[in-house]
Amino acid sequence: MPYFYNTPADQQAMLAAIGxxxxxxxxxxxxxxxxxKRPLDxxxxxxxxxxxxxxxxxxxxxxxxxxxxxxxGGGAYDHFVPAVVDAIASRGEFYTxxxxxxxxxxxxxxxxxxxxxxxxxxxxxxxxxxxxLYDGGSAAAEAVLLAMSVTGRPKKAMVAGxxxxxxxxxxxxxxxxxxxxxxxxxxxxxxxxPADVAKAVDEHTACVLVQHPNFFGCLEDVxxxxxxxxDAGALLVQSFDPISxxxxxxxxDLGADVAVAEGQLLGTPLLYGGPYLGIMACREQFVRRMPGxxxxxxxxxRGRRCWVLTLQTREQHIRREKATSNICTNQGLFALRAAxxxxxxxxxxxxxxxxxxxxxxxxxxxxxxxxxxxxxxxDQPVFKEFVVRDSQGRxxxxxxxxxxxxxxxxxxxxxxxxxxxxxxxxxxxxxRTKAEIDGLAEVLSARRDTAAxxxxxxIAGVR
Amino acid sequence: MRNLKSTTLLFELSxxxxxxxxxxxxxxxxxxxxELIPAAARAEAPPPLPEVAExxxxxxxxxxxxxxxxxxxxxxxxxSCTMKYNSKRNERMAALPGIADxxxxxxxxxxxxxxxxxxxxxxMLAEISGLPAVSLQPAAGAxxxxxxxxxxxxxxxxxxxxRTKVLAPDSAHGTNPASARMAGFDFVTVRSNSSGFxxxxxxxxxxDDQVAVFMITNPSTxxxxxxxxxxxxxxxxxxxxxxxxxxxxxxxxxxxxRPGDFGADMxxxxxxxxxxxxxxxxxxxxxxxxxxxxxxPYLPTPVIERRGDRYVLATDRPHSIGRVRSFxxxxxxxxxxxxxxxxxxxxxxxAVAENAVLNANYLMSRVRHILPVPHGERCMHEFVATAAPLxxxxxVTAMDLAKRLLDFGxxxxxxxxxxxVPEAMMIEPTETESKETLDAFAEVLFRITEESPELLHEAxxxxxxxxxxxxxxxxxxxxxxxxxxxxxx
Numbered sequence: 001m002p003y004f005y006n007t008p009a010d011q012q013a014m015l016a017a018i019g020x021x022x023x024x025x026x027x028x029x030x031x032x033x034x035x036x037k038r039p040l041d042x043x044x045x046x047x048x049x050x051x052x053x054x055x056x057x058x059x060x061x062x063x064x065x066x067x068x069x070x071x072x073g074g075g076a077y078d079h080f081v082p083a084v085v086d087a088i089a090s091r092g093e094f095y096t097x098x099x100x101x102x103x104x105x106x107x108x109x110x111x112x113x114x115x116x117x118x119x120x121x122x123x124x125x126x127x128x129x130x131x132x133l134y135d136g137g138s139a140a141a142e143a144v145l146l147a148m149s150v151t152g153r154p155k156k157a158m159v160a161g162x163x164x165x166x167x168x169x170x171x172x173x174x175x176x177x178x179x180x181x182x183x184x185x186x187x188x189x190x191x192x193x194p195a196d197v198a199k200a201v202d203e204h205t206a207c208v209l210v211q212h213p214n215f216f217g218c219l220e221d222v223x224x225x226x227x228x229x230x231d232a233g234a235l236l237v238q239s240f241d242p243i244s245x246x247x248x249x250x251x252x253d254l255g256a257d258v259a260v261a262e263g264q265l266l267g268t269p270l271l272y273g274g275p276y277l278g279i280m281a282c283r284e285q286f287v288r289r290m291p292g293x294x295x296x297x298x299x300x301x302r303g304r305r306c307w308v309l310t311l312q313t314r315e316q317h318i319r320r321e322k323a324t325s326n327i328c329t330n331q332g333l334f335a336l337r338a339a340x341x342x343x344x345x346x347x348x349x350x351x352x353x354x355x356x357x358x359x360x361x362x363x364x365x366x367x368x369x370x371x372x373x374x375x376x377x378x379d380q381p382v383f384k385e386f387v388v389r390d391s392q393g394r395x396x397x398x399x400x401x402x403x404x405x406x407x408x409x410x411x412x413x414x415x416x417x418x419x420x421x422x423x424x425x426x427x428x429x430x431x432r433t434k435a436e437i438d439g440l441a442e443v444l445s446a447r448r449d450t451a452a453x454x455x456x457x458x459i460a461g462v463r
Numbered sequence: 464m465r466n467l468k469s470t471t472l473l474f475e476l477s478x479x480x481x482x483x484x485x486x487x488x489x490x491x492x493x494x495x496x497x498e499l500i501p502a503a504a505r506a507e508a509p510p511p512l513p514e515v516a517e518x519x520x521x522x523x524x525x526x527x528x529x530x531x532x533x534x535x536x537x538x539x540x541x542x543s544c545t546m547k548y549n550s551k552r553n554e555r556m557a558a559l560p561g562i563a564d565x566x567x568x569x570x571x572x573x574x575x576x577x578x579x580x581x582x583x584x585x586x587m588l589a590e591i592s593g594l595p596a597v598s599l600q601p602a603a604g605a606x607x608x609x610x611x612x613x614x615x616x617x618x619x620x621x622x623x624x625x626r627t628k629v630l631a632p633d634s635a636h637g638t639n640p641a642s643a644r645m646a647g648f649d650f651v652t653v654r655s656n657s658s659g660f661x662x663x664x665x666x667x668x669x670x671d672d673q674v675a676v677f678m679i680t681n682p683s684t685x686x687x688x689x690x691x692x693x694x695x696x697x698x699x700x701x702x703x704x705x706x707x708x709x710x711x712x713x714x715x716x717x718x719x720x721r722p723g724d725f726g727a728d729m730x731x732x733x734x735x736x737x738x739x740x741x742x743x744x745x746x747x748x749x750x751x752x753x754x755x756x757x758x759x760p761y762l763p764t765p766v767i768e769r770r771g772d773r774y775v776l777a778t779d780r781p782h783s784i785g786r787v788r789s790f791x792x793x794x795x796x797x798x799x800x801x802x803x804x805x806x807x808x809x810x811x812x813x814a815v816a817e818n819a820v821l822n823a824n825y826l827m828s829r830v831r832h833i834l835p836v837p838h839g840e841r842c843m844h845e846f847v848a849t850a851a852p853l854x855x856x857x858x859v860t861a862m863d864l865a866k867r868l869l870d871f872g873x874x875x876x877x878x879x880x881x882x883x884v885p886e887a888m889m890i891e892p893t894e895t896e897s898k899e900t901l902d903a904f905a906e907v908l909f910r911i912t913e914e915s916p917e918l919l920h921e922a923x924x925x926x927x928x929x930x931x932x933x934x935x936x937x938x939x940x941x942x943x944x945x946x947x948x949x950x951x952x
Contacts, residue, residue, distance in 0.1 A: 002806055003548045003739075005897035006818050014825040014898060020841075023817045026824055027719055029688040029841060034725045040718045041590050045808030048552045055802070059561025061576030068573065072566045075789060082484050084520050092535030093528035096549045099745040101541070102865065102875050104926040107470065108530035109744040115473050118943040123510045128942050131745075134602035137789030145645075166789045173763070173785040177613050177647035219504050247496045249506045262789070272577055273567030273790025274602065275747030287940065293745065298936035300928040301921070305470070310936040316605070316641035317880070321650040326605045326641035333743030336524075342512055343473050343520050344483035351509035352486045355496045362499050363491035381501055403570060411568050434490040 002048075065270065068408045069436045071364075073385050073427025074215065075136060075164050076273060077265050079243060079353070080431055085267040085340045095333050099293070103308045109332060110307035113295035116339040123245055123342065124259045125252025126281035130292035132330040133278030136262025140167045140209060140239050141174050142291045142325060143258040143280060147207035147235040148180070149289050149324065156204045158183045160192035160225075162214035163239060165416035171209075188419070190216050190378025190387070194224040201232045207258075211239040213248070216425065217361070217385025218378055226255030242266050242279065242338075244383045246354025251281075258282040267341030268334055277334035288314060291325030356430035357384035360437065364428045367441040374444060377423050385427045387413065393422040398444060405443040407436075465927070469526035474944045476523065477513035483520050530927055531744070532874045538900050540826075542845045542877035542889025543636075543684060545714050545736035550806070553739070553799040562798055567790035571775055578774035581794070582767040584801045588753055591804075591812070592710075592730055593723025596759030598766060599751045600792040604711060605638040607731025607750025608678070610763060612646035613784045614729065614754060615676050615705050617761040621782060624703070626675035632661050634685060634881040636709060639678045648675060655883050659685040659838035661695055670702050680709040681725070682716065684881040684889070685838045686823065686845040696726025705729060705758075713737040714893070715820055715844035718813030722753075729754045738800035749796035763787050818894035819844040822901060826892050829905035833912055834864075837884060845891035847884050854886055857916045861886040864911055866930065867922035871907045 006014070011023065020026055027035075046054060070078040089095065093108065100106030100113075113131040120129035133139040140163070148154045157175075159168055161184050168184065175182050185192050185200045192210060201208060208229040212220040226236040238256040243265050251259035263277030264270070282290060288311060296310030316323040345353065361384045368388055369376045377387035388410065390398055395412045402409035414421035428437065497505065515523070532539065539546035557563060565574055585597040601607035612629065619626045629643035630651045643650040651669055656662040661679065670677075677699045682688050689695070696706045708722040708730035714737050722730045734740050735748035742748070754762065764783045765776035776791075807815060820843055827836055827846045834848035850861040865875030865888070877889040892901055911919065923929065 002811075003550065003895045004814070004818050005895070006821065010898050011818075011821060014821055018824050018828045020824070023821055026817075026820050026841060029690065029839075029843065030716070030720050031690050031693075034693065034720045036718060036720055036724065040809040040812060042587055042809045042812070043805065045811050046805050048806075051552060051556065051802060051806055054805070055556045055559060055562070058576035058580050059559045061579065062561045062565055063569075063573040064560045064564040065566065066560050066564060068569075070566055072568050074568050076567050078566070080486075084483070084517060087521065088524040088528070090554070091525065091528045092549075093531045093533045095741045095743050096534035097531045097744045098539070098541060098544055098546060098742040101877070102532075102869060103931050104866065104923050104928055105532040105537075105869050105874065106530075106744075107927055108527035111470060111472070111527055111530070112524070112744075114943070118472075118474060119512060121943045122512050125510075134606065134747075134793075135789050138602065138606070138787075164789070166786055169786040170788065173613065173787055174645075176784065177616050177645075179647065219501070221503075223503070245506070246509050247500055247506060248504055250510060253506075269563050270566050271563055272565040272574065272794040274788070274793040275749070275795050276789075287942070294940075294942060296936040297941035298932045300931050302929055304928055306928040306931050308931045308933050308936050310933065310940060310942075313937070316637035318637070319641070320637045321640035321644045323637070323641040323644075326609055326638050326645050327603070328605050328636075328638050329603055329746040329748055331743070331747050332745035333741075333747060336744065339473075340520060340524055343515055343523075344517060345512070346482045346484070346514045347509035347512045348482050348514075349484040349486065350512065354509075356486060356489055358496040358499050359489050359493040360491050363493040366493075381499060381504070383500075399570070403573070408566060408569055408573070430486065437491065 068406055070408045071410055071426050071428065071440060072408045074411045074425055075262055076270055077427065077429055078270060078431055079265050079429050081267050081269060082344050084344050085337050088340050089333060089337050094336055099329065100309060103306065107306060110295050112336050112339055114297060114307045116335045117295060119339055119342045120279055120281050123242060124281045125250035126259050127284035128287045129281040130290050130294050132335040133280055133292050133327060134331065135274060135276040135278045136239065136260065137167045137170045139260040139278030139280045141170045143237045143260045144171060144207055144209055146258060146286060146289055146291065147237060150286050151206045151233065151235060153204055153206040154180060156181045156183065157206045157209065158185060158200050159209040160185055160187055162187035162192055162216055163209055163211040164215045167239065190218040190380045191220050192225065194221055194228060197225055198228045201228060201234060203233065205232055205234045207235040207237045209237045213241055213244055213383035216378060216387045217382040218380035219383065222254040222256065241383065243354055243357060246350040247358060263334060263338050266338035268337050275331060275334060277331045277338055287311065289324050290314065291327050293330040353430050357428065360432055361386060361428040364426065364437045367437060368426065368444060371445040384429060385425055387423050387425055389423045395422060395424050399424060402440065402443050407440050407443060409440060409444065466526045469530065472944050473513045473515060473523060476515050476519055479514060481514045481516045483515060483517040537872055537874050538896060538904060539874040540876050540890045540892050541874060542891040543711055545891060545893060547739050547893035548895035549739050549741040550803065553802040556802050557795050557798045575774055578767055580801055581797060582769055582774050584797055585767060587804050588732060588751055591717060592753040593721030594727065594730060594753035595756055596754045596762055597751060598762040599797055600763045600788050601731065601750035601752060602788050602793050603748040604731055604733040604750045605642055606787065607752045608638055608642035609645050610787045611707055611729040611731060611752045611754065612642055612648065612676060614758055614761040616646055617782065617784045618758055619675055627673045629676045629678060630669055630674055631678035634683060634883045635678060635680055636684065636711065639709060659683065659687055660689045660691060663691060666695065666698060670698060672702055674702060674704045676705045676707050678707040678709060680711060682712040682843040685847050686842040687839050688843055692725045711736065712844060715816055717816040718809060719816050729758060734796055734800035738803040740796040740799040747793050747796055749793035815894050822892040822894055822896060826890060826901045826905065829901065830908060833909045834888065845889060847881065848888045848890060849884055850886035850888060853912060859916050859919050861888050863919040863922060864888065867911045867919050868907065869923040870925045873904055873907065
């Protein structure tokens, strides 16, 4: 029993103090007929060493990004994580603490939340940020619910087809229960055209949800879409890529009313999809309808600056069924990682990271589509992702061939877009080298029977 | 020794031109972003983030960490939150490159080991709960509640008898009513009786054929096992409704009794509590749900299935409510839960419940003559004491006691919850504390109640700050640092 203090002698002494003869009797509250009369059917206990051996064995059945070159993105990205992030986030004072219910002994966490909120406002150009939500997808859904609440339009919202397909699936799930209508405007040219959006928006539409750069990597005309939304009395919700703001205009500068993002990009490894970080920032007038924890500045009884959780009358533990959301935690540890990452990067580091993404993605797009078989699917400027069309329509075969050669080459789009069955999405972060990109181009352009994988050289496990 | 600069904000430390990270030079022949990104989309300058050197980043955040109480440093008897020891071996396992460095959209063939782990975890959670169908997708306990209520709604829609109401007792967590609303239900509160259990007459009066779900926390937020639970389940099932178990308190019943065996149709786990995934300063958690066989088809997609000797992410489930979270879920938390369960085995998990309940009853026996415990002679994994008599006697509140405990190096219990007990102090010691720590806590609590009310009203005295002005924080919200107003007014 690995983590207990109680010896049999302790147990006897404690039972005597309680006035009970056995631990068994302590459970007399549980009626006998409800008791489990057998041991749980679970594998026997493992020592630490045996657990480690077992886990290493399981891990060996996976191919991680230190073993396969990762050109996968689609909402989860292989960006560089500086060592300082892990060094600080692995401090027990951060990761074994909890929600700062007692601010006097949680000023570290509260100040980090306040700094995180400030950093997100600086990053996005928005007025206020909460202290984080679960992930980019649920943040997008919460943003739409927020828009419905502040516009008083609870029955309809519009989403561009170029928004992450999983985010749209989450919205559909939420909307089903609320009896609301989700209008999707397709993006056949790779972006949502303002004219198409204008036709789909009316006086019942709570918001227009757009992703920029979008799921295909293309740049949307957010400013134009914001004007259309605002003319109809709707809000513009932008899902953004935090790294892209090293080179792109910020959501707040483009007219967005609510900005949401997947924050995994800011200092968190891929973790097979989670835990991640839901970023949400909005205009000041919506703050009292915002979901999630928020830290605020105040003073203590001696006038010293300090921080507390605030505006809690929005939240479920006070408002119960009238709360703005049921959310009762933030992703504190990942908000911390994002804050460390942004502090370590600074404006220059973020700009250089974004610049590397743009240039390498551009180079990769040129290289991959230079031959006769693969074409760029959309004629649009991109940030770090682009869609490739296989003129032979054998995407799965092509990706399997690349995998054999050591490349996670891309995400097939057929399962999410019936008209893009011959397409896949390729992502290039600052971590990808020219050698890796050239290697991928060779593998993808080679004839199947002569594919000659070139071994790539990487330092295993570099995040 | 405290660093006096530690509470200076990052933004106040910033100096133009300083930087931490350095990045490689561009190794591809490509134009600059200025030529590739259209001017209308391009920022004129990067965002105005702070500019600090790397040593400053480390010193700043390291010093901030020392301003927190944590499980690694202090006794943290925060009721309902199960602040138990967070195993270091689990952190190490979750960080293995073959576990942590996997892309969520990687081909199934490249993640068979992880899928095997998660598939086995589905089975373990089903066995522990007695409910056979599992979704690992929800991102937190509250998200699990919401997901399960959506599953219930889909089930009733499919039966072509949609229902409008969700019920829960007045002692329920605030997430229960909030989740019910988000899932599109009307919420109705059921009273507790004087013993702290569900008032069956009130439940009977509020039960009708519009009730989709009755949500119950058992063991309850009072730390009691509601013996009426099977009877309640019978009453709700007789009207065609479903029972949802808020699994916040599973730590007390691991291997002792199973929700599926006492009438629950659906439940969530809080693996960050029960299976000791660390709380992370407020998150991440996870909220996997287990449901009865008949509700399985409605669970979110994907679920992991074993087909031959391969593990697959199954999405071909026509009755599924769809997706509630991007990608698979909070995998990192689930991996730690798997490690925790494998480390304990069946006997170890039962011993967790036994020692958690022993520690709670022991501490209650030491505390109840200092502060009365209104409900019950025995408790499960936690108990709720009240400072109401003390308040009546000399004006000392539960909050005063909570704040003074901080001075002695103990985190405060949960106070003012559940709402059904005045001046509530909800104390959960967990199984990973020693008798000596519990004795020391009880002695300090006793000593505090003997202190002068004036001293207690002003507590804490030894922390880095005294009580913050929360009214000002809410009335004039300052939610970010700005250059114009660098300090508090």
